[in-house]
Structure formats: structure tokens, C-alpha cells
């Protein structure tokens with residue numbers, strides 16, 4: 001199928017594996033098309049997006065539910081009790097089996113830190 005790069009963001013593109021576009025069902029010769037119409041609603045990013053992924057602030061996020069940038073995820077290593085074993089607010093130590101915990105609310109009742117990252 002002689003599809004050209006412009007087809008991916010052309011208003012006339014059929015977006016069909018068997019037809020290139022409404023005007024040229026079998027594609028065009030060369031690398032440009034006289035009938036090319038820019039489609040304002042279609043970005044190249046959307047077309048190349050892997051399934052289940054999404055763009056968030058320009059970062060490709062593979063798990064849509066987790067809207068953290070890589071930087072935020074790295075910072076989490078420095079303070080989250082899952083990695084440090086300590087409350088980020090008062091420094092109270094979690095119990096030894098803390099790696100099997102699901103909720104990370106502070107064990108110190110006077111602190112009251114609640115984990116809102118999960």
C-alpha cells in the first residue's frame with residue numbers, strides 16, 4: 001500500500017487497512033499528494049500511541065492510572081515508606097514486615113500521616 005507520511009494526518013485518509021483514502025483508494029505515486037488536507041483533529045502522537053498508553057504533560061505513560069512522571073517516580077524512592085521503611089512526616093519506623101503492606105498510613109497515632117499515593 002503506497003501510503004505516504006502525509007496520509008497519517010490527512011482529512012481524507014480512510015484509516016482503513018485496505019483503502020488508503022477516499023480520493024486515492026490505492027494511494028498516490030511519489031511522496032506527496034495534491035489532495036492532501038491537514039486534519040486538525042489528528043496528531044501524529046495519537047496515531048503512534050501504543051495501546052493502553054497515554055500522553056500526560058508530554059510524557060508517554062504506559063499505565064494510564066499512574067499519572068506520574070519518571071522524575072516523580074524516582075523521587076518516590078527517596079521518601080515513600082515502601083522504600084524507606086519510615087514515615088515521611090514524623091520518621092516513625094514501620095514494622096519489619098513492612099514490604100508486604102498495602103496501606104502505608106503512619107503507625108504513630110500522634111502523626112496521622114496518610115498515604116495517598118495508592
Ligand SMILES: [Zn+2]
Pocket residue numbers: 087088089090091092106107108111112113
Ligand atoms: Zn508519621
